[in-house]
Amino acid sequence: xxxxxxxxxxxxxxxxxxxxxxxxxxxxxxxxxxxLLPSPLAVLARFAQNMxxxxxxxxxxxxxxxxxxxxLIALALGVPLGLLGATNRGVGAVLKPxxxxxxxxxxxxxxPALILSLGFGDASKIVLVVADALFPILLATYQxxxxxxxxxxxxxxxxxxxxxxxxxxVILPATLPSILTGSRIxxxxxxxxxxxxEMITSTDGLGYVLVRAVRNFQTVEMFVPLIAISVIGLxxxxxxxxxxxxxxxxxxDED
Amino acid sequence: MxxxxxxxxxxxxxxxxxxxxxxxxxxxWQLYARTLSVGGIPDALSTVRELPTILGDRESLxxxxxxxxxxxxxxxIALALSVPLGLLMGRSRLFAALxxxxxxxxxxxxxxxxxxxxxxxLGVGDASKLLVIVLGVSLPIIYHAYQGxxxxxxxxxxxxxxxxxxxPARLARIVLPAALPEILVGCxxxxxxxxxxxxxxxxxxxxxxxxxxxxSALDMAQYExxxxxxxxxxxxxxxxxxxFEYVRGALVGWSEPRHxxxxxxx
Amino acid sequence: MIAISGVTKTFQRRGGGTHLAIDAIDLxxxxxxxxxxxxxxxxxxxxxxxxxxxxxxxxxGSVSVSGRAVTGPGPDRGPVFQEFALFPWKTVLGNVAYGxxxxxxxxxxxxxxxxxxxxxxxxxxxxxxxPKELSGGMKQRVAIARTLAYGPAILLMDEPFGALDAHTRxxxxxxxLQLWERDRKxxxxxxxxxxEAVFLSDRVVVMTRQPGRIKAVVDIxxxxxxxxxxxxxxxxxQRLVIDLERMIEDPPEEMRA
Numbered sequence: 001x002x003x004x005x006x007x008x009x010x011x012x013x014x015x016x017x018x019x020x021x022x023x024x025x026x027x028x029x030x031x032x033x034x035x036l037l038p039s040p041l042a043v044l045a046r047f048a049q050n051m052x053x054x055x056x057x058x059x060x061x062x063x064x065x066x067x068x069x070x071x072l073i074a075l076a077l078g079v080p081l082g083l084l085g086a087t088n089r090g091v092g093a094v095l096k097p098x099x100x101x102x103x104x105x106x107x108x109x110x111x112p113a114l115i116l117s118l119g120f121g122d123a124s125k126i127v128l129v130v131a132d133a134l135f136p137i138l139l140a141t142y143q144x145x146x147x148x149x150x151x152x153x154x155x156x157x158x159x160x161x162x163x164x165x166x167x168x169x170v171i172l173p174a175t176l177p178s179i180l181t182g183s184r185i186x187x188x189x190x191x192x193x194x195x196x197x198e199m200i201t202s203t204d205g206l207g208y209v210l211v212r213a214v215r216n217f218q219t220v221e222m223f224v225p226l227i228a229i230s231v232i233g234l235x236x237x238x239x240x241x242x243x244x245x246x247x248x249x250x251x252x253d254e255d
Numbered sequence: 256m257x258x259x260x261x262x263x264x265x266x267x268x269x270x271x272x273x274x275x276x277x278x279x280x281x282x283x284w285q286l287y288a289r290t291l292s293v294g295g296i297p298d299a300l301s302t303v304r305e306l307p308t309i310l311g312d313r314e315s316l317x318x319x320x321x322x323x324x325x326x327x328x329x330x331x332i333a334l335a336l337s338v339p340l341g342l343l344m345g346r347s348r349l350f351a352a353l354x355x356x357x358x359x360x361x362x363x364x365x366x367x368x369x370x371x372x373x374x375x376x377l378g379v380g381d382a383s384k385l386l387v388i389v390l391g392v393s394l395p396i397i398y399h400a401y402q403g404x405x406x407x408x409x410x411x412x413x414x415x416x417x418x419x420x421x422x423p424a425r426l427a428r429i430v431l432p433a434a435l436p437e438i439l440v441g442c443x444x445x446x447x448x449x450x451x452x453x454x455x456x457x458x459x460x461x462x463x464x465x466x467x468x469x470x471s472a473l474d475m476a477q478y479e480x481x482x483x484x485x486x487x488x489x490x491x492x493x494x495x496x497x498x499f500e501y502v503r504g505a506l507v508g509w510s511e512p513r514h515x516x517x518x519x520x521x
Numbered sequence: 522m523i524a525i526s527g528v529t530k531t532f533q534r535r536g537g538g539t540h541l542a543i544d545a546i547d548l549x550x551x552x553x554x555x556x557x558x559x560x561x562x563x564x565x566x567x568x569x570x571x572x573x574x575x576x577x578x579x580x581x582g583s584v585s586v587s588g589r590a591v592t593g594p595g596p597d598r599g600p601v602f603q604e605f606a607l608f609p610w611k612t613v614l615g616n617v618a619y620g621x622x623x624x625x626x627x628x629x630x631x632x633x634x635x636x637x638x639x640x641x642x643x644x645x646x647x648x649x650x651x652p653k654e655l656s657g658g659m660k661q662r663v664a665i666a667r668t669l670a671y672g673p674a675i676l677l678m679d680e681p682f683g684a685l686d687a688h689t690r691x692x693x694x695x696x697x698l699q700l701w702e703r704d705r706k707x708x709x710x711x712x713x714x715x716x717e718a719v720f721l722s723d724r725v726v727v728m729t730r731q732p733g734r735i736k737a738v739v740d741i742x743x744x745x746x747x748x749x750x751x752x753x754x755x756x757x758x759q760r761l762v763i764d765l766e767r768m769i770e771d772p773p774e775e776m777r778a
Contacts, residue, residue, distance in 0.1 A: 011349070019357070037373050064611035096468070097272035101280070104496035105513030106451040108458075109488040112473045112481045117296060151606035155664075157594035159620030159671050172601045173610045192365040196455055199368060200470070214371040222372055226364055233363020250610045 040218040046220050047227050056209065060228055063194055063205040066122060067232075070129025071183075071190045080188075082141025083171060099138065102130050104237075107131040111197060126199045132193045133186035137179065144178025145171050165168055177244075177251050185242050191233045277493075297479050315468050319487070322464040324452050325381060329388025330406040330449045336389070337396035338438060342430050344397070345404020358394060366391035367455035379462050384453070391452030392445040399441025403434025435506045443503070446495050454488060465491075522707050523550040523573060523675065527582035530568050532589060532695050542568050543733035546582070548726060552674075553705040558726045559563035561769055565677050566711045573709060574677050586675065587638030596620065599673030603680040607652040613663050614648040620671030624625040639664045642696070658689035665697070675707045682717070694720060695749065701748055714766045719758060720747065728770050735767060 020040050026032045027039040034042075050056040085095035110131060114124040148171055156170045157163070198207025206225040213221035281299045288298035297305075309315050344351040349450060370387050377383040407430050415425050431438075457466030472480035525548040531539045543565035550556050558566040571577040573584050575594040584591040586598065607616050614635055621631035639648055641663040652660055661681060668676065681697075682690040698721060701708060712718050718725045719741055727737045743758055750756040 011352045012354075014359065015353055015357050030778070080549070093272070097276035098280070100273045101276045101493055104447050104492040105489040105494050106447065106454055106665070108455055109469065109485050109492075112469060113296075114486055115473070116478065116481070123491055138636070149604065149606060150576075151600075151602045151604055152608065154571075154574065154594060154600060155602070155606045155608075155667070156623075157576070158574065158596065158598060158600050158668075158673075160596045160623040161592075188363050189361040195365045195368055202457075210368060210371070217428075219375070226368060229368075230360055230364050234360065237359070237363075248610070250608075250612070251652060252609075252653055255367055 015115055035217075035219060038223070042220050043223040043227070047224050050224050050228075056224075059205055059209050059225075060232075063198065063207070063229075064232065066125045066129060066198075066205065067187075067190045067194045069122075070126045070194065071133050071187060073126070073130045074133035074186055074190075075183065077130070078137030078182070079141050082138045082144050082179075083167060083175065084143035085138075086142050087167060087171060095142075097137065099142075103139065104136045108193065108196060111200065115201060120201050120203075125194060125202075128197050129190050129193050133190045136185040136189060137182040140178045140182025140185070141175055144175040144182075147178075148174045177248055180240065180244050180248070184237065187236045189234055189241065191229055191236070195229050260325025280408055289369070297482050302479060302482040302486060305479045306486065309468075309480065309483050309487065316470060318463050318466045322457065323491075324467070325384050325464075326388060326449045326453045329385045329453075330392055330445060333389045333396060333445065333449075334442070335391035337341070337393045337441075338400050338431075339426075341397040341400025341426070341438070341441075342404045342426055342434060344401040345434065346426065346430060351401065358397065362394060365455075367452050367459060370456045371457045374460060379460055382459070384464075387456045388452050392449050394446060395444040396438065396441040397447065399444075400438045404430050407433045411482055439503050439507060443496070443499050446499055447492060450488070450492055450495065522552040522554075522587060523548075523709065524583070525549070525569070525573065526584075526587045527570065527650055528572055528584060529581040530565065530577070531580045541732040543728075546733070546735060548735065550707060550709060552707055555701060555708045555710065556726060557710040557712055557721045557724070558728060559712060559715065559718045559769060560728030560733065561730050561766065562599065562713060564711075564728045564730040566728050566778075568711060569728075569733070570600075570677050570711050571677050574598055576600075580659065596624065596671045597673055598675045598677055599668035599671065599680065600677045601661070601664050601668050602679045603683045605652070605657075605664045605684075607660055607664055607667070611651075611653055612648065613644060613650050613652070613655070613697070616652070616663055617666045617668060617670050624671055635666075635670060638670055641669075641700075642666045642759075656689075656770040657685050658693060660695075661685065661693060665700075669700075671708070673707065678708060678710045679765065680711055680713070683714075691715075691749070695696045697721065713769075715762055715769065719743075719761050719765065720752065725765060727765065739765060 023037070023040050027034060027037060081091075081095065084091040084094065085099075107128060111124070111128050114127050118124040118127060151176055153170050154164050156166050161169055195203070195207040195210075198205035199211050200207075202208040202211075206228055209225040210222055213219075213224075281303075285299040287391065288296050310319075320336060340354070344354055366387055369390065370383065373383045373386055375424065377386065411426055411429055411433065415429050453464065453471070454466035457464035458470050461467055465484065469481060469484040469488070472478075528546045529544050530542045532542055534540050543582055546569060548556075558569060562567045568577060572579045573586075573591065575591045575598070607620065611619065614632060617635035617638055618628075618631040622628070626634070636648060639645060642665060644659060644662055644666070647655065647659065652663065656665065661684075665681070682693050685693065694717060700743065701721075708721075710718070710721060722741050725739045725741060726735055727739065729736045739761065742762060743752065743761075744757065754763055
C-alpha cells in the first residue's frame with residue numbers, strides 16, 4: 001500500500017462505493033426483500049447506534065481481550081521458538097517436523113477438545129487463538145532468522161560480541177521485518193478465529209452478537225458485528241503498518 | 256557459497272522426521288491422558304481404536320466424503336476466479352489500486368461467519384456451503400497471484416511483445432508460468448483454508464458433513480467420537496498438505512519449496 | 522604474526538560426499554605486512570580468510586595469531602566483506618560505534634570516536650543516514666570505519682571492492698593504501714583482480730582451484746609509497762602483472778571437467 005500514491009489510494013474507494021450503491025439499489029427497487037437483505041443505510045445506522053451502546057461495546061471489548069491475549073501469548077512463544085529453531089541445531093531438529101505436522105492441521109477442529117479440557121470460558125478461546133496465531137509468527141521468525149546474512153553475525157562477533165549476545169544484538173533485529181510480517185498475518189488470523197469461536201459456543205463477544213441476531217432473525221443486526229470485526233482488523237493492520245515504519249526505518253521498503 | 260553451506264537450512268523437508276513427530280505427539284497425548292486422567296479426555300490409543308467405527312460407518316463416511324467433494328469443487332471455482340484476477344492486478348497498477356482496498360476490508364472478516372446470512376439467501380444446501388468455501392479460499396490465492404505477477408521481469412514481457420504476443424497471450428504464456436511458484440504458495444494456504452472453512456461452516460449450519468459430526472458428538476457427550484473426528488480432520492489437513500507438496504514439486508521443482516506464512520483461516 | 526599451518530577445509534556435499542575446498546595451506550604473515558591472496562573464483566581463498574577470522578573452523582591444521590591459537594572471532598582481527606554486511610537497522614554512526622560500545626565505551630565516548638572516524642573515511646555529514654541510503658562505495662567506507670573503530674591489529678579483507686564500479690574501486694584502493702601507510706596494520710586481502718593485488722601488496726599468494734592450494738608466493742618489490750599513475754609506467758609493475766595473470770589463467774572449460 002505504501003507504494004501507492006494518494007490518488008491511487010482514493011481510486012480504491014470506487015468499487016466499495018459501487019458495491020454499496022448496487023446493494024442499496026437492489027433493496028430500493030424491491031429486488032431483495034429487506035428481511036433477507038437490509039439496506040446498507042439501515043445497517044450503517046444500526047452500526048452507529050451500537051457504537052454508542054455500552055452493551056455492544058462490552059461485547060467488542062471481550063472479543064478484543066481474547067484477541068490480544070491470544071496474540072501476545074503467540075508472540076511470546078513464537079518469536080523465541082523461531083529464533084532458537086533457526087540458530088540451534090538441536091531445537092531446529094525437533095521443531096521443524098513438529099511444525100510441518102501441526103501447521104496444516106485446521107486448529108478450529110481442536111476447539112471441541114479445548115472446550116472439554118478448559119471449559120466454555122475465555123481460556124479455551126484464547127488457547128485457540130494462540131494455536132492459530134502461533135504458526136504464522138513462528139514460521140516467519142524461523143525463516144527470517146535462518147536467512148540472516150551470516151556475515152552480519154561474523155561482523156558482530158569480530159567486534160567482540162559473544163555468541164549468545166549475537167542472538168539479541170544481530171539475529172533479533174535482523175529478523176524484525178519478518179516478525180512484523182508474521183504478526184500482521186497472525187493478527188488477522190486472531191480476528192477471524194476469535195469471532196468463529198464466539199459464534200460456536202459463547203455467551204458474549206462479537207461472534208455471539210451475530211449468532212443472537214441469527215436466532216432472532218434480526219437481519220440488520222447480523223451485519224453489525226461483521227463490520228465491527230472488519231474495522232478492528234483494519235485498525236490493527238494500520239497500527240502495525242505504523243509500527244513497521246517506526247521500527248524498520250533502516251530496512252529496505254516493503255509493502 | 257560458504258553462506259549457503261553454513262546456513263541452518265530454511266526449508267522444511269518432508270521425510271521421516273514428521274512421522275516421528277506424529278508418533279511423538281500421540282505418545283505425549285497418551286501419557287498426558289493416562290497420568291492426569293482429567294475429566295473425560297480419552298487417551299490416544301482408545302481414540303485411534305475408535306477410528307474404524309467412524310470410518311466404517313456408512314453414513315458418517317459419506318458425510319465426510321461429501322464434505323471433501325464440496326471442498327474440491329469450491330477450491331476449483333476459487334482457483335479459476337482468483338488466478339486471473341490476481342494476475343491482472345499484478346500487471347495493472349490501476350486495477351490493483353481499484354481492487355486492493357476492497358480485499359483489505361474483507362480480509363479480517365471470517366468468511367464462515369457469513370454462513371448464516373448466505374443461508375438466508377441460498378438455503379442450507381450445497382450452494383451456500385460452496386459459496387462460503389469459494390470466498391474463504393479466494394483471498395490468499397488472489398494475493399499470491401498478485402505478488403507473483405508483480406515480480407515478473409519487465410524485460411521478459413518486452414521480448415514477448417516484440418515477438419508480437421498479444422496482451423492476454425502474454426498473461427497466459429509468460430506471466431502465469433513465471434508467477435506459478437508464488438501462486439502455488441497461495442494454493443497451499445487455500446487448501447488448508449478450504450478445509451477450515453468447510454468444517455466451520457458445517458459447524459455453524461449443523462446440517463451434515465465432518466464439522467457437523469464433530470459438534471453433534473460434543474453435544475451428545477460422545478467424547479471418543481469427538482477426539483476421533485479431531486484426529487480424522489487433522490490427518491486430512493496433513494495429508495492434503497503432503498499431497499500438495501508432491502504436486503508442487505512436480506510442477507515447479509525448479510523453485511525452492513516454501514512454507515507459506517499466511518495460513519488465514521476463514 | 523599470523524601462522525597458518527596445514528589448514529584444510531572439506532565441506533559436506535548436498536546429497537552425500539565431501540568437497541575438498543582448501544588443502545594443506547601453510548603461510549606465515551609478518552606484522553605490518555600487506556598480503557593478498559589471489560586466485561580464480563571458487564579456489565577457497567575466502568574460506569581461508571574466514572578460517573583466519575575464526576568464523577569457520579578448519580577441518581585440519583591450525584591458525585595462530587601472535588602465538589595464540591585461533592578458536593573463534595576476536596577484535597584483534599577485523600573483517601571487511603564484499604557484501605559490506607552493515608547492520609541495516611543502525612545508522613552510519615550506530616554501525617561505526619558498535620564495536621566501541623561492545624568494548625565498553627560510554628555512548629558519548631563511542632559516538633565521539635565514531636564521528637571522528639566517519640570523517641576520516643570522508644563521510645562527514647552522513648552520520649544519521651541508514652546504510653540503504655548510501656551508495657556501494659559509501660557503504661564500504663562505513664564498513665571499513667566500523668572495523669577500524671575497535672582497533673584490530675589485523676584487517677581481513679574479503680574482496681572488499683569486488684562489488685563496486687571500476688571508478689569507485691580505484692578511489693577506495695588509493696584511500697586504503699593511504700590508511701595503511703599511516704598505521705601499518707597487518708592486512709590479509711582476498712581478491713581475484715591481479716592489478717589490485719600488485720598495487721596494494723607486499724606479497725601475493727597465488728592459489729589454484731579444486732582443491733585450493735598455494736601455487737606460488739610472489740614478492741612485490743615495488744617502492745612505497747605507491748602512486749597508481751607512476752606504477753602503470755613502471756616496467757617492473759607491468760612484468761609482475763603479466764606474470765601473475767599468466768599464473769592464474771584458467772584452463773578452458775572443456776579441459777576442466
